[in-house]
Amino acid sequence: MSHIQLSVLLDHVMRAKALDTESAQHVESCPHCRSDLRWLEQLERSRKFEPPKWALDAVIREFKQRHKRGA
Numbered sequence: 001m002s003h004i005q006l007s008v009l010l011d012h013v014m015r016a017k018a019l020d021t022e023s024a025q026h027v028e029s030c031p032h033c034r035s036d037l038r039w040l041e042q043l044e045r046s047r048k049f050e051p052p053k054w055a056l057d058a059v060i061r062e063f064k065q066r067h068k069r070g071a
């Protein structure tokens with residue numbers, strides 16, 4: 001199974017849509033996805049309002065750069 005998509009993790013963190021069982025199990029067992037999820041959760045905790053589209057775009061850009069630099 002491939003990694004959980006950022007948009008799926010984001011929906012989960014924003015309480016928009018829960019992870020399905022398969023995805024939840026993947027996150028449990030995958031350090032990569034767990035770290036992505038934790039990063040999004042921190043972002044969510046610091047969020048005081050619904051994020052506008054540009055903010056989501058910025059998050060996604062940051063993620064792409066993070067992954068490009070390689071962990």
Ligand SMILES: [Zn+2]
Binds near residue numbers: 026032
């Ligand atoms: Zn993963």
